[in-house]
Amino acid sequence: MKRTQRKASRGEGLYIVLVSVHGLIRGSDLELGRDADTGGQIKYVVELARALGAHPEVGRVDLLTRRIDDQRVDPAYAQAEETLAEGVRVIRLDCGPKRYLRKERLWPHLDCFADNAIKHIRHVGLRPDVVHGHYADAGYAAVRIANLLGAPLVQTGHSLGRVKQQRLMEKGASERDIESRYNMAQRIDAEEETLLNAYRVIASTQQEVESQYALYDHYRPERMEVIPPGTDLERFHPPPSRWRQPPIAAELKRFLRHPQRPIVMALSRPDERKNIPTLVRAFAEHGGLRELANLVIVAGNRDSVRSLDRGARKVLTEVFMLIDDYDLHGQVAYPKHHAADDVPDLYRLVTHTRGVFVNPALTEPFGLTLIEAGASGAPFVATADGGPKDILRHCQNGVLVDPLDSKAMSEAIYQILADDKRWKALSTAGLKGVRKHYSWRGHADTYVRKIKPLGAEARRVRRGQRKLSGKLVRADRALITDIDNTLLGDRQGLKRLLNELRSRGSGIAFGIATGRRLDSAVQILKEWGVPTPDLMITSVGAEIHYAAEMTEDPGWMTHINYRWRPEALREAILELPGIDLQPEEDQRRHKISFFVDPTYAPGLREIERLLRQQDLQANLIYSHDRFLDLLPLRASKGFAVRYFADKWGIELERVLVAGDSGNDEDMLRGRTLGVVVGNHAPELERLRGYKRVHFAKANYAGGIVEALEHYDFFNECRAPDQ
Known part of the structure; x- marks a missing residue:
């Protein structure tokens, strides 16, 4: 039965959104190993998207990634959309500068990416049945989208920050150096936040769950699902009996004195975590191995080592120095270039020469290369960490070693090569095991079976457009401002702003977003002569009300009630020194407010960690160095602004938000137009340099007036590129 016929009988099917932000993603000729960001994860998400799209219960798959317009990379990465298969698309969204950036530099732009993703999904017109993030950066964006x-x-x-940090420190890297190179604290925070919000976490192995995810405060075993990754068995298979050696074989022969010898091959990015130098040392220091085999290192593509990033340059420089130190010339091949189509042939060359594939990585959550090698008939030696343990249990086609023990590594390789009968047994076992346990079709079947029940778990009141008359229906843009020390504080500046809105703002929705409760906000606005806003976001985003009657938005209240346990949260926070409850009138159904004495109270990170350890979920907002508000995970000024814009059909590029303190930060980031008034608190200085955050010279409402002119808000409403 054709796929289109199946779809007709089951409606639209599941709508699955995959998010993978960094690296270079396209449907063919994947540039695996080009750099540290274009590795196995890229291949995983592309093949997962195709496999899910072929499933009879799936209607549409969108793989959201970053659009890149840079003459240094292929023009294909600048295309807004690419079809991978029927119903499966790569959707490329703007995310910061157009040029290619390594993943550690993407963090300031991920809010913008999330806003663009929501815009795309709204245009599709379907509510996703699941939003699936891949890696920490995509998890950060996926939390906001979902x-x-x-x-x-x-x-x-894919790869976890706490594990990588631990491994690098074991190799002697300092915590300071790790932080400067990898933004590790931000990455780990994003991973914790994602685990907190995730309905399910998909891992490749049980060891990954128990030994890696267990290092996190928000580790919850009941939310973990182990679904081994698949491989394309049509591409990866043993060489036929009359196999003509491929072009890549000639490239390897250039390096080797005895090219007919068995190949010991490693295939990975030149990344420190991949531990390639240890393999070189293992090969070089074992006399029998050097007499018996050749070493082949396929470490990405390069025109020049000097053109690579610092990490890759360091790894390859060490490899080349070891080759020279041990005089391995003529015994080791290290080609500068290989195409995606060469990869299956490289595995087949290992099998054809009765060699061994080696994955010496310090940590290996997946082990896709081991599965590909097994499907091609090559035995393996790999790190005794993560995925290789499960692969060996299923396939029985290799040996696991401590990746830092070069002697154990070399001896394991030698014992396989020196015993022809054992080599044959391992090769045969691998072929059978991979076909049984590691197909993408089987992965997709399990995936769909596991995610289908999540729809009922997440079901909520739909946010249909209310049929109301008035300004909100007609508005095509909105001005939303904090009250204290932003809108109010200077009567002359406020008068100018209100006059501007009266004379030119007929199509503009005027709203406030404040930490005050509703009655307090209404009272202070009245005292300052501010007309009743069209929108009132109060209690730091915990409540939304509309128009003169202050009609509450019930959909928002239902939406943010997710995982909200106010009594347990209140009890946990009050056990800490230097923290007291604010008066009862400042407490709301979805907001718990505290006074903080920073002299005695623990820092915000310590408080967050305490809550994680007690499985308590909240959005913590700290402002003015004395106020702490706890809100539901889905509640904040930023979330409320986006909810409002989405509900009333106002583009975020036409929403101007104004603030002065830390509790305004998340509505200032992203695709909104932002203004930080001149009298702002120091904590907002970290937003300086964002193109869509204007730091006004004028204070209070005068700063908002300045921003109206800066963005030409009443006319073209200019939205600078992020």
């Missing part, structure tokens, strides 16, 4: 849409969040970490 929370606003009320969709279930699924996460795959």
Whole structure:
């Protein structure tokens, strides 16, 4: 039965949104190993998207990634959309500068990416059945996408920050150097936040769950699902009996004195975590191995080592120095270039020469290369960490070693090569095991079976457009401002702003977003002569009301009630020194407010960690160095602004938000137009340099007036590129 016929009988099917932000993603000729960001994860998400799209219960798959317009990379990465298969698309969204950026530099732009993703999904017109993030950066964006849409969040970490940090420190790297190179604290925070919000976490192995995810405060075993990754068995298979050696074989022969010898091959990015130098040392220091085999290192593509990033340059420089130190010339091949189509042939060359594939990585959550090698008939030696343990259990086609023990590594390789009968047994076992346990079709079947129940778990009141008359229906843009020390504080500046809105703002929705409760906000606005706003976001985003009657938005209240346990949160925070409850009138159904004495109270990170350890979920907002508000995960000024814009059909590029303190930060980031008034608190200085955040010279409402002119808000409403 054709796929289109199947779809007709089951409606639209599941709508799955995959998010993978960094690296270079396209449907063919994947540039695996080009750099540290274009590795196995890229291949994983592309093949996962195709496999899910072929499933009879799936109607549409969108793989959201970053659009890149840079002459240094292929023009294909600048295309807004690419079809991978029927119903499966790569959607490329703007995310910061157009040029290619390594993943550590993407963090300031991920809010913008999330806003663009929501815009795309709104244009599609379907509510996702799941939003699935891949890696920490995509998890950060996926939390924001899923929370606003009320969709279930699924996460795959691929590589985890705490594990990488631990391994690098074991190799002697300092915590300071790790932080400067990898933004590790921000990455780990994003991973914790994603685990907190995720309905399910998909891991490749049970060991990954128990030994890696267990290092996190928000580790919850009941939310973990182990679904081994698949491989394309049509591409990866043993060489036929009369196999003509491929072009890549000639490239390897250039390096080797005895090219007919068995190949010991490593295939990975030149990344420190991949531990390639240890393999070189293992090969070089074992006399029998050097007499018996050749070493082949396929470490990405390069025109020049000097053109690579610092990490890759360091790894390859060490490899070349070891080759020279041990005089391995003529015994080791290290080609500068290989195409995606060469990869299956490289595995087949290992099998054809009765060699061994080696994955010496310090940590290996997946082990896709081991599965590909097994499907091609090559035995393996790999790190005794993560995925290789499960692969060996299923396939029985290799040996696991401590990746830092070069002697154990070399001896394991030698024992396989020196015993022809054992080599044959391992090769045969691998072929059978991979076909049984590691197909993408089987992965997709399990995936769909696991995610289908999440829809009922996440179901909520739909946010249909209310048929109301008045300004909100007609508005095509909105001005939303904090009250204290932003809108109010200077009567002359306020008068100018109100006059501007009266004379030129007929199509503009005017709203406030404040930490005050509703009655307090209404009272202070009245005292200052501010007309009743069209929108009132109060209690730091915990409540939304509309128009003169202050009609509450019930959909928002239902939406943010997710995982909200106010009594347990209140009890946990009050056990800490230097923190007291604010008066009863400042407490709301979805907001718990505290006074903080920073002299005695623990820092915000310590408070967050305490709550994680007690499985308590909240959005913590700290402002003016004395106020702490706890809100539901889905509640904040930023989320409320986006909810409002989405509900009333106002483009975020036409929403001007104004603030002065830390509790305004998340509505200032992203695709909104932002203004930080001149009298702002120091904590907002970290937003300086964002193109869509204007730091006004004027204070209070005068700063808002300045921003109206800066963005030409009443006319073209200019939205600078992020």
